Amino acid sequence: MQIASMHFKERASRALADARLQSTMKRFGGGFVEKRAAARAAYGVEAFEELRAASAAIRDRALENLDAWLLRFEEEATRRGTVVLWAEDAGETCRQVLEICARHGLKKAIKSKSMLSEEAGLNEALAAAGVEPVETDLGEYILQLAAEPPSHIIAPAIHKDLGEVSDLFEKHHGRPRSDDIARMTREAREVLRPQFLSADLGISGGNFLVAETGSVAIVTNEGNGRMVTTLPRVHVAITGIEKVIPTLEDLSTLNRVLPRSATGQEIENYFSILTGPKGKGDADGPDHMYVILVDNGRTRLVGGELQAMLRCIRCGACMNHCPVYQTVGGHAYGWVYPGPMGSVLTPVFIGLENALDLPQAATLCGACEVACPVMIPLPALLRTLREQQVERKLRPWAERAALRTWAALATRPRLYALATKIGARALRWMGGRRGAISRLPFDPGWTQGRDFPAAEGKTFREMYASRRTESRRSRP
Amino acid sequence: MSVDGRVGLLVTCLIDLVRPRIGFAALRLLEAAGCEVTVPASQTCCGQPGWNSGDRPSARALARKVIEEFEPCAYVVAPSGSCAGMVRVHYPALFPDDGAWLERAERLAAKTWELTDFLVHVARFDQIPGEYAGTVTYHDSCAGLRELGVQQQPRALMAKMRGVQLKEMREAETCCGFGGTFSVKFGEISAAMAKTKCDHVHASGAGAVVLGDLGCMLNIEGKLRRMGDDKTRVLHVAELLTWEK
Numbered sequence: 001m002q003i004a005s006m007h008f009k010e011r012a013s014r015a016l017a018d019a020r021l022q023s024t025m026k027r028f029g030g031g032f033v034e035k036r037a038a039a040r041a042a043y044g045v046e047a048f049e050e051l052r053a054a055s056a057a058i059r060d061r062a063l064e065n066l067d068a069w070l071l072r073f074e075e076e077a078t079r080r081g082t083v084v085l086w087a088e089d090a091g092e093t094c095r096q097v098l099e100i101c102a103r104h105g106l107k108k109a110i111k112s113k114s115m116l117s118e119e120a121g122l123n124e125a126l127a128a129a130g131v132e133p134v135e136t137d138l139g140e141y142i143l144q145l146a147a148e149p150p151s152h153i154i155a156p157a158i159h160k161d162l163g164e165v166s167d168l169f170e171k172h173h174g175r176p177r178s179d180d181i182a183r184m185t186r187e188a189r190e191v192l193r194p195q196f197l198s199a200d201l202g203i204s205g206g207n208f209l210v211a212e213t214g215s216v217a218i219v220t221n222e223g224n225g226r227m228v229t230t231l232p233r234v235h236v237a238i239t240g241i242e243k244v245i246p247t248l249e250d251l252s253t254l255n256r257v258l259p260r261s262a263t264g265q266e267i268e269n270y271f272s273i274l275t276g277p278k279g280k281g282d283a284d285g286p287d288h289m290y291v292i293l294v295d296n297g298r299t300r301l302v303g304g305e306l307q308a309m310l311r312c313i314r315c316g317a318c319m320n321h322c323p324v325y326q327t328v329g330g331h332a333y334g335w336v337y338p339g340p341m342g343s344v345l346t347p348v349f350i351g352l353e354n355a356l357d358l359p360q361a362a363t364l365c366g367a368c369e370v371a372c373p374v375m376i377p378l379p380a381l382l383r384t385l386r387e388q389q390v391e392r393k394l395r396p397w398a399e400r401a402a403l404r405t406w407a408a409l410a411t412r413p414r415l416y417a418l419a420t421k422i423g424a425r426a427l428r429w430m431g432g433r434r435g436a437i438s439r440l441p442f443d444p445g446w447t448q449g450r451d452f453p454a455a456e457g458k459t460f461r462e463m464y465a466s467r468r469t470e471s472r473r474s475r476p
Numbered sequence: 477m478s479v480d481g482r483v484g485l486l487v488t489c490l491i492d493l494v495r496p497r498i499g500f501a502a503l504r505l506l507e508a509a510g511c512e513v514t515v516p517a518s519q520t521c522c523g524q525p526g527w528n529s530g531d532r533p534s535a536r537a538l539a540r541k542v543i544e545e546f547e548p549c550a551y552v553v554a555p556s557g558s559c560a561g562m563v564r565v566h567y568p569a570l571f572p573d574d575g576a577w578l579e580r581a582e583r584l585a586a587k588t589w590e591l592t593d594f595l596v597h598v599a600r601f602d603q604i605p606g607e608y609a610g611t612v613t614y615h616d617s618c619a620g621l622r623e624l625g626v627q628q629q630p631r632a633l634m635a636k637m638r639g640v641q642l643k644e645m646r647e648a649e650t651c652c653g654f655g656g657t658f659s660v661k662f663g664e665i666s667a668a669m670a671k672t673k674c675d676h677v678h679a680s681g682a683g684a685v686v687l688g689d690l691g692c693m694l695n696i697e698g699k700l701r702r703m704g705d706d707k708t709r710v711l712h713v714a715e716l717l718t719w720e721k
Binding site: 009012013016030323324327328357360361362363364365366367369370380383385386387388389390391395399400403404406407409410411413416420423424427434436438443444445446447448449450451452453455456458459460461463464465 | 495520526650654668670695
């Protein structure tokens with residue numbers, strides 16, 4: 001996938017000017033938030049908060065001994081007939097998949113949703129090697145027709161409205177145009193069914209890797225995941241190494257918090273625990289099962305200030321609750337992962353210098369942190385990245401100078417008093433009769449879209465001092 | 477009920493510069509609540525701009541200054557959730573490897589309060605001096621809400637006041653788009669977020685939007701005025717509680 005994270009501002013600007021996108025986002029933005037709130041209330045608010053804490057603890061326990069749990073997973077999975085492979089980066093991930101294709105002579109891959117596949121650019125690699133990738137998650141399928149990347153990690157096509165999908169279906173399915181959702185869904189099923197039946201490779205992600213049993217757990221709502229992992233003769237699951245958890249008991253805890261946080265569901269429509277290929281006497285399942293454990297930058301987070309980010313279970317709650325994401329949409333972020341979690345992960349994965357705006361593109365309002373099912377302190381992590389940017393002198397010169405000047409002034413009370421005395425008068429004068437300033441000098445961006453309220457004209461400090469003097473004078 | 481020990485008023489840099497009357501309103505409320513209030517004259521800024529911009533050294537320098545200025549007080553009160561949150565939540569995080577300063581930061585953090593939180597939970601204040609006639613809607617400022625749990629306190633105080641009719645708006649808890657330096661680094665996005673907030677204010681039908689932080693105030697008021705709305709009042713909760721008809 002092309003990286004455009006350096007152009008957050010321009011992309012956000014385009015998104016703001018796109019009336020259709022704005023209306024789509026306004027219509028759907030609140031839905032997930034309300035559903036999560038209802039699910040939390042139904043579970044019991046206090047109990048849900050305990051569940052979050054327990055989930056965070058499970059993820060921490062796994063991350064503290066990540067290597068050991070991964071080796072345990074490999075051992076248990078191997079014992080049950082799964083081939084476990086390791087990939088250091090995107091390139092190696094693609095190579096591993098292509099080698100599997102070559103080994104088994106595979107020509108068509110059906111895919112269930114996998115963000116890691118986006119990270120690795122797997123579809124492009126498959127197509128280039130003559131293996132046809134077919135996305136079968138409805139949202140991903142729509143985006144494959146549109147040749148667009150996802151804009152949300154669990155609702156990839158949330159930026160598309162009904163009309164756009166109708167247009168795409170009409171163009172690619174060669175059937176009469178419809179805008180009846182039930183009919184369109186049926187149409188997609190009919191188009192995808194032969195693909196399911198003719199594919200020889202199924203590619204999935206993995207929501208969790210269970211170390212004690214060597215299982216891959218997958219949650220979906222459309223049932224496509226189940227077909228992808230059982231119909232073709234080869235199944236390849238690709239996941240990040242951080243997805244490992246110790247036990248099935250842990251899985252049960254995490255699968256209570258995941259659907260409620262993501263879509264507000266008590267449980268997903270389909271919850272699969274995949275352990276090894278088809279065994280003797282099994283009716284379904286692939287002849288070969290592979291799991292590719294991908295690093296692609298994740299080990300850089302282990303043991304560091306940002307380790308908590310690896311707890312992430314990819315529910316999307318942070319972006320659902322993020323007012324910036326809800327204003328500019330996922331494509332503005334310019335790479336695979338948008339919203340708050342993306343603003344932490346993207347700089348880590350592609351380099352801080354290649355995503356300068358992302359750690360800054362948050363108001364630090366904290367809505368993501370309180371919604372996060374595994375209690376990742378996202379604002380604190382963004383702040384840490386901002387510190388790294390300052391330390392590495394990656395912020396613009398003018399910004400650094402402004403901050404330095406402010407600090408120098410604020411640590412010198414007398415000078416500060418003088419400067420604010422002048423400032424208060426200027427901010428009063430500029431406001432004129434309206435009491436609002438429509439253009440500030442040296443303004444990097446405030447008055448472009450709003451006024452700046454005029455000041456009263458004197459500082460509190462001045463007025464308080466003169467009041468004290470007066471009251472002293474008036475005392476007998 | 478009176479409060480034991482002196483209360484230090486952390487005026488905040490934005491109130492000092494732009495809206496001193498809010499500082500005086502806070503002072504009046506604290507005195508009405510029976511507090512002996514002191515206003516350290518050398519105070520400037522709590523260090524939040526540096527802290528949120530990744531400039532830890534300058535945030536530390538300003539934190540040390542605030543700690544020294546307010547240490548003698550029994551309580552520190554700020555008419556701002558974000559400045560109070562800076563002291564209470566973030567000051568200790570500034571000195572993880574500096575034992576002496578960490579201890580001083582923690583001690584100050586433990587006695588620092590947002591104004592309405594202090595009035596309700598420490599001073600147990602209910603003799604609201606102001607009187608107002610009209611409808612208001614309340615915007616929950618992010619840091620106050622999520623760092624300090626300020627949500628019911630301002631509403632409880634407003635409920636005790638004569639003439640105030642609260643009309644809640646949709647998404648009162650959603651950020652207005654200020655975000656400190658975010659508001660200038662990403663002016664366009666910030667203003668778009670403010671627009672959403674102002675639309676909710678308008679939809680509530682209230683004649684005034686009340687809030688507890690100057691940042692949000694400048695943002696929301698600035699956007700309302702740019703939208704051509706010169707009528708809707710934007711009031712700090714301290715202003716409302718001391719309003720004279």
